[in-house]
Amino acid sequence: MCYRISAFTLLIFLAGTFYLSAQENYEVRKLTFTGNKTLTKSVLLENMAMEEVSWPEKLVFKREPYLYSQELLAPDLDRVKRIYQSKGFLHVQVSLDRLNVNHKKQTVKVWIAIVEGEPVTAGNLSLDVPVETQPIHTDSLWQKISGKLEMKKGSRFSDSGLQKDVLFIEEVFKSMGYAYTSVDYHLTLKPEELLTDIQFRVNPGPLTYFGETRLSGNKHVTSRFLHKQLKYQEGKLYDQSLLNKTRQNFYNLQLFRIVSVLPERDPGSREQTIPVNIYLEEAPRVTSRFGAGYGTEDKFRTFLDVNLRGFPGGARRVNLYLKHSDLEPYAARLRWIQPLFLGSNSTISVNPFLVRNREPGYDTRTYGVNMPVTYQFNSSTTGKITYYLEDVKQFIEPGDAEFLNRESNKYLYSKSGVLLSAVFNNSSPVFSPEKGMNLSVGYKINGSVFGSDFNYSRLWADFRTYQKVIDVVFAFRLSAGGIHSADSSRFIPVEDRFYSGGSNSIRGWNRSELGPKRESGTPLGGKSFFESNAEIRYPIAGRFSLVAFFEAGNVWEKSYTYNLNQLGYSAGSGFRFETPIGPVRFDVGFPLWNKKKNPQFFISVGQAF
Numbered sequence: 205m206c207y208r209i210s211a212f213t214l215l216i217f218l219a220g221t222f223y224l225s226a227q228e229n230y231e232v233r234k235l236t237f238t239g240n241k242t243l244t245k246s247v248l249l250e251n252m253a254m255e256e257v258s259w260p261e262k263l264v265f266k267r268e269p270y271l272y273s274q275e276l277l278a279p280d281l282d283r284v285k286r287i288y289q290s291k292g293f294l295h296v297q298v299s300l301d302r303l304n305v306n307h308k309k310q311t312v313k314v315w316i317a318i319v320e321g322e323p324v325t326a327g328n329l330s331l332d333v334p335v336e337t338q339p340i341h342t343d344s345l346w347q348k349i350s351g352k353l354e355m356k357k358g359s360r361f362s363d364s365g366l367q368k369d370v371l372f373i374e375e376v377f378k379s380m381g382y383a384y385t386s387v388d389y390h391l392t393l394k395p396e397e398l399l400t401d402i403q404f405r406v407n408p409g410p411l412t413y414f415g416e417t418r419l420s421g422n423k424h425v426t427s428r429f430l431h432k433q434l435k436y437q438e439g440k441l442y443d444q445s446l447l448n449k450t451r452q453n454f455y456n457l458q459l460f461r462i463v464s465v466l467p468e469r470d471p472g473s474r475e476q477t478i479p480v481n482i483y484l485e486e487a488p489r490v491t492s493r494f495g496a497g498y499g500t501e502d503k504f505r506t507f508l509d510v511n512l513r514g515f516p517g518g519a520r521r522v523n524l525y526l527k528h529s530d531l532e533p534y535a536a537r538l539r540w541i542q543p544l545f546l547g548s549n550s551t552i553s554v555n556p557f558l559v560r561n562r563e564p565g566y567d568t569r570t571y572g573v574n575m576p577v578t579y580q581f582n583s584s585t586t587g588k589i590t591y592y593l594e595d596v597k598q599f600i601e602p603g604d605a606e607f608l609n610r611e612s613n614k615y616l617y618s619k620s621g622v623l624l625s626a627v628f629n630n631s632s633p634v635f636s637p638e639k640g641m642n643l644s645v646g647y648k649i650n651g652s653v654f655g656s657d658f659n660y661s662r663l664w665a666d667f668r669t670y671q672k673v674i675d676v677v678f679a680f681r682l683s684a685g686g687i688h689s690a691d692s693s694r695f696i697p698v699e700d701r702f703y704s705g706g707s708n709s710i711r712g713w714n715r716s717e718l719g720p721k722r723e724s725g726t727p728l729g730g731k732s733f734f735e736s737n738a739e740i741r742y743p744i745a746g747r748f749s750l751v752a753f754f755e756a757g758n759v760w761e762k763s764y765t766y767n768l769n770q771l772g773y774s775a776g777s778g779f780r781f782e783t784p785i786g787p788v789r790f791d792v793g794f795p796l797w798n799k800k801k802n803p804q805f806f807i808s809v810g811q812a813f
Contacts, residue, residue, distance in 0.1 A: 231269040232256055233311040238301060239318040242291065244674045251287045252280045260745045272312045292323035292361035324361045327401040333408065349376055361400055377408050378444035383469055383478050384409030412442040415477040421484035424514050425459055442478055453548055457519040461487045489513050499808045501707055501715050505529035519543045535559045549580045564716045565727030566698035567599040584630040590623040598698060601724055617657040619697065621650035631670055635786035636811055638677050642668040659690040662700055668813055677741040681813040686764035687731040701729025702759050707806035708813065709735060710757045711793030712774020714804055719759025730759035734766050737813055747782040773797060786810040
């Protein structure tokens with residue numbers, strides 16, 4: 205009886221071994237994880253050698269498929285286990301759940317089971333600084349920095365969070381004059397409670413001071429000019445944060461490709477005077493970009509962008525931008541830019557321009573000049589005040605009721621005023637945001653004390669937010685605005701009115717198609733608008749992704765009038781293909797609850813918002 209049981213067990217084992225070995229060198233078509241509540245599939249795949257390659261990736265991108273191997277599976281399972289343990293899950297279990305094999309196509313789908321278990325959490329946190337270190341008051345300092353740490357009492361322990369905290373504490377002490385600071389830590393693990401106390405141990409070293417600054421690599425930019433851009437002074441208490449600000453200040457000049465700011469610390473002697481070596485590599489004095497493309501709204505488009513740096517000296521720049529498209533038959537913009545205006549964070553520029561705009565609702569030729577002063581509050585927040593002076597020629601449709609008794613079909617007027625604007629943007633990455641928000645507001649005062657043919661004010665705001673959940677990005681936009689006229693005619697120049705509809709607006713309508721119309725059927729524009737957009741973005745293969753969107757909006761002729769019962773709605777979907785200059789997109793928008801409208805198709809570059 206025992207012999208028979210053993211033989212049967214052996215038979216089962218051999219059958220299982222044959223089943224696994226039979227899949228050797230089959231293509232891995234799909235990888236599925238079960239039980240991974242904390243870490244997403246994309247995070248786990250980044251730490252594995254095994255990868256899934258879909259047939260579109262093989263066909264379009266010629267990617268070589270990954271071949272299944274039982275021998276290579278074990279190291280991958282171990283990698284997944286270790287990444288979980290680094291996130292605090294000490295007792296995680298990772299195993300092969302099952303294989304789904306297609307012998308005809310010689311493909312295999314792999315299921316990996318994960319039992320996370322309970323994570324280790326942070327217990328008491330403390331800071332240990334030698335008592336002889338003066339003038340540091342450890343208790344008050346700990347109160348200031350403990351709230352900024354990644355690790356907090358009760359939070360899930362992670363190796364990466366601990367390392368970030370070590371670097372952060374080092375930076376704090378190096379910004380207090382202790383250039384030789386080193387930070388270590390001691391963990392007191394309590395396995396039964398799944399808890400670990402953390403003690404950060406600081407060795408500050410001596411107080412230090414800035415020494416001589418040595419510049420190298422600057423050919424056209426004078427050393428005298430560069431010394432004025434330093435955020436620190438020789439002989440003052442050493443502060444690592446001032447070196448970081450100096451590096452950023454140099455980059456903001458847009459004169460250099462490489463900026464390296466290195467304190468000359470000697471750990472052996474621990475000299476108290478720290479010289480600073482700054483190595484620079486200047487950007488080319490003249491650069492140019494040329495591009496061409498096609499979109500359903502602007503048709504064929506092309507541009508030329510030329511930059512001259514250091515003209516006529518210092519950090520000044522000159523930029524020439526030329527463009528042609530169906531919406532802008534010709535556009536020429538010249539910018540003279542002076543950084544460091546009234547301080548290191550402000551810039552002033554003078555921008556003469558000549559532009560022809562041919563929109564569905566108007567046709568104008570404008571020349572003039574604007575002078576913006578920009579202030580960078582921090583890496584996310586920018587404010588701007590712009591004075592502008594423009595001369596506009598509007599080409600009028602025959603029989604346009606707005607211009608009765610006009611003998612010519614060319615309507616001339618002048619505009620002058622001030623534009624106030626501010627932007628807060630911490631979204632990233634740049635071309636296809638996956639997290640953060642973008643808030644911009646603007647207020648334009650035309651005429652009044654500035655002198656103009658018309659007097660009015662224009663206010664608008666645009667809010668965008670992005671949130672990534674697993675591999676899906678949820679994007680939302682809300683935008684609204686209003687115009688008030690101080691003239692008895694209530695006339696607002698056509699180029700300053702609000703319009704809605706198009707590839708970056710409500711995609712169930714063509715460009716500017718929503719809102720009031722003239723008798724001829726062309727868009728009239730309005731003095732109030734409201735738009736709301738929601739989009740789901742999902743990657744499918746390689747650089748390809750899918751989107752689905754739902755949108756609502758409209759334009760009203762009266763000032764600050766919003767009738768939400770008159771909103772136009774649209775829904776649709778599209779494809780995205782990521783490129784170095786942003787995603788190329790194809791969208792199809794369906795107008796909802798409007799039987800007279802047909803679906804709209806758009807080809808463009810860049811996300812809709």
